[in-house]
Amino acid sequence: MPIYEFECLECDGQFQSLIMKRGEMDGLTCPGCGGQNLKRLISRVAYHVSEQDRLNTFDPTTPKGDSFYGDSRNIGLQAKKRAQQMGVDLGKGFEDKLEKLRTDPGSVIKDSD
Ligand SMILES: [Zn+2]
Known part of the structure; x- marks a missing residue:
């Protein structure tokens, strides 16, 4: 189960969220300020590399x-x-x-x- 790390562009806060399926990311809001202007920090995700x-x-x-x-x-x-x-x-x-x-x-x- 991928845990994605996000950065809130409104308050510069960072948080993690478990994304079970595509689309769940769309409704995501920053737990700090409720902002929806989020950037996914791709580099932090531990993908399985084949x-x-x-x-x-x-x-x-x-x-x-x-x-x-x-x-x-x-x-x-x-x-x-x-x-x-x-x-x-x-x-x-x-x-x-x-x-x-x-x-x-x-x-x-x-x-x-
Ligand atoms: Zn925020």
């Missing part, structure tokens, strides 16, 4: 910091992106290996002995 989305937005040319590599879901993304760009299908075996690498790095090192 693997495909990650891949699509992943730019291999920008330098990645520790936080990028600290996220295990990003492991192997560079290899997949390259493969996608070259039109190479890495196959199910690669996916399996990647999944292992992300969840249990020790087992992969053992396997490749």
